[in-house]
Amino acid sequence: MSENRQTEVGNSYNGFIKKAMVIGGGIAGISASIDLGNAGYDVVLVERLPSIGGRMLQLSETFPTLDCAQCTLTPKTVETGQHPRIKLLTFSEVDEVEGKAGDFTVKVRRKAAYVDWEKCTGCGLCQEKCPSKNPFEFDRGMGLGKAIYTLSPQAVPNKPVINPSNCRYFLEKKCRVCEKICPTHAIDYEQQDRFVEEKVGAIITAVGFDLIPKESFGEYGYGEIPDVIDGLAFERLNSASGPTTGEIRRPSDGKIPKEVVFIQCTGSRDPERYMPYCSRVCCMYTAKHARLYKHKVHDGQVYIFYMDIRSTGKGYEEFIQQGMEEEGILYLRGRVSRIFRDGGKIVVWGVDTLTGKKVEVYAEMVVLATAIIPQKDTKDLAKKLGITTDEYGFLTEVERKLRPVETDVEGIYIAGCAQGPKDIADAVAHANAAASKVQGLFARH
């Protein structure tokens, strides 16, 4: 919004720049940015994707209140976009970092969007007319997206980018439909990456998380069974803005699945093969998925395989109990050893350790609660910032209990899932803490 706004006077004192950069525009980065902006400090928010919102924007409803993720998030993204003190650099990545607290120079790569965002009005005509349809990554590959796209109709900023690996013009030197249709002539196929330099006094790193790919699990079919999906994919299926406009229809044939198996701890708490840690959110979001499914498919049966139920947040245990007692969700304490296709069925072999019996379910869809892992380039970013990561690639804090948002480098802070798995409430609290640390730093100078 306010990209070219002049830096206001008074945000530097004795050479100590009282302006912050937040890397990552998910709920943690947004929360920290708004806090700092409201405290009167200028903020540069850098986001890799074309618009802010992060993972939370992919979610349908959130636990334990079951309110719509987009309905709670969109006011925040809009506030961020319109905030007079927040400058958005989306579709951008941090390239180089130099300096020290109070005087960092950050070189940011602004990736070529092939759209001149100054000219673009966000009318959406180009996306409507673009003839190239491809699996849409934001929908976990399920829906179709155009080669020129925004992540959502409420994208902030509401400016599209072209993905050259899907665009007919880039692939075959034909088409140019978007260029012809654009009323403001904003399409620019010749656009190159460019670099901008930002001088800031503090940096908050809130680069978020990824999920361990379902392709990692041979025992669950190496991702080759289309109706074995991960938790984020289920979020998209259940989301009104998703590929099925919120109807639970399985990817292979669009059928409404009547027997659905959820598998918690897929890749978590598995020290021998995958991640030894608990991903913290899966117990809750699986319960949420199961309940949301039951709200939509009344005659559907849900099976949840779990190791333990870890529901330690406010209102969380009640949420789980309600699902078990009132919604007929079947919890089976045990692991699933194998999933395979036999004819049209998905066969799930597991065990119920409470009865000691083997369990075989002919499922119509399976949802894997795959482990939370760091973004794959978190380590590279940490190197640029001079901060450290743990053995998994999560950013490390100075002290696990007493200094949870500071890093070894003064002026650089961490927030959200980049530090380790967190639910939304914890990620926001972490971000609020990081923002207040920055305010403390600025207040001291």
Place this chain on the structure above:
Amino acid sequence: MDYLYFPGCTLYTKAKNFDQTARNCSLLLGFELKELPNWTCCGATFPLSTDNLMALLPPSRILGKARERGATLTTLCAICFNVIKRTNRLIQGDEEKRDKINNFIEMNYQGDLRILHYLEILKEEIGFSQLREKVKKPLVGIKAAAYYGCMLIRPYEEMEFDDKEKPTLFEDFLEALGAKPIDFPFKIECCGSFQSVGSPEVATECAYQILGSAIKHGAEVVVSTCPMCTFNIDHKQSDIKQKYLDFKTIPVLYFTQLLGIAMGFDYQTLGFEQNFVDPIPLLKEKGLL
């Protein structure tokens, strides 16, 4: 090229057909299986407890003796292969246990043998494309289900044979012979193993599931690499028939028997009399006899 060969007990008794066909085929493929003299039982199971060194002595002795004669040791039986390969790996990587074992068996074996399964020789030393060229009678039209069982691939970190959930080596072999490999979900499931002694009904059920799945997916013959599996899924077919009256039997062959047919051996040398279900009608139907 010669390979030092450890047959194992079963290949001298119940699985003579496995041993003989492997030896005969190797000569036509340009290598010889040189039997390790004075060999003993492999131990039959790799010990499940971590401090059971006694159980490691038989395979260690075999390995020590083999090393005196060569750098590679080959086996056919999937269980022998499993025990020997895992013991070899343990001796290689665990200095303390290596010293204890060597002290006891009065040898000085360092774990530096290369352990190869016969299928690995075919894949890595001969090459499946070469094998394809050497085939005299391609098994065209035979729908064969490659049954791996567990011992060849698991634990996969130690066996390093093929992918643990979706192995393809065996299918590639069948394809090289000209057969049409059938994929079926039970190809890596347990045959019931020694349950056939204590709880035979468990093993029968396993065999029924495996064969039933193979048949359902269109298999005309099931191919095995393991005398234990073969005992359970082939010879158990009479028990299956008693329990499931509509069950139709299916020939279960060792992969070397199929190789023998493809290499043009007279069927009378292939030891079909040891197989529970006679494959000759099928082979005749396919024009291979």
